[in-house]
Amino acid sequence: GENVEQHPSTLSVQEGDSAVIKCTYSDSASNYFPWYKQELGKRPQLIIDIRSNVGEKKDQRIAVTLNKTAKHFSLHITETQPEDSAVYFCGTTDSWGKLQFGAGTQVVVTP
């Protein structure tokens, strides 16, 4: 099955700085790459996603880049704010269409 590795497991940034989380995957057939944000005690919520025919996608302070050749994709958060503190999960779909998740990154934004 699909193996999704996510790094780092924890990330501490100063408010206003940028945060970058990286995921690598093994299944070359994967073609959908979502990112979810999970606040403490809440459900995971989709914040951005990218499909394999696109190399980069932006939504305000959030961007995702995809390198299909190297099989990795990254989440970039610019001008971080305290409300960005949460756990972030990357995902990919395997050959059967099932979504596989990375282990998550705990992001802490300090004032």
Next chain:
Amino acid sequence: NAGVTQTPKFQVLKTGQSMTLQCAQDMNHNSMYWYRQDPGMGLRLIYYSASEGTTDKGEVPNGYNVSRLNKREFSLRLESAAPSQTSVYFCASITGGRTDTQYFGPGTRLTVL
């Protein structure tokens, strides 16, 4: 639209007891999933149903059974609960395409004593 709903929100069981977690979606989605999330951990797939009438094992199916009652509902049953099944359980649904967004329910927090 309520989206994906789950009942109950919280449950405490004694070892050996059984219970069923309920999940329903009103988005006319074909595929539904059950995940568990242990403290500080990611989401692990227990079972999924690609379409009404079909179910398949995920990464951690032991100790669980599922029923896709109809297109809207997908239930997860613990026949004989064990402390190792203490976790937060999330149900999710998706239209069915490989590039469709997966939507999560609010979760059920289960404690097995």
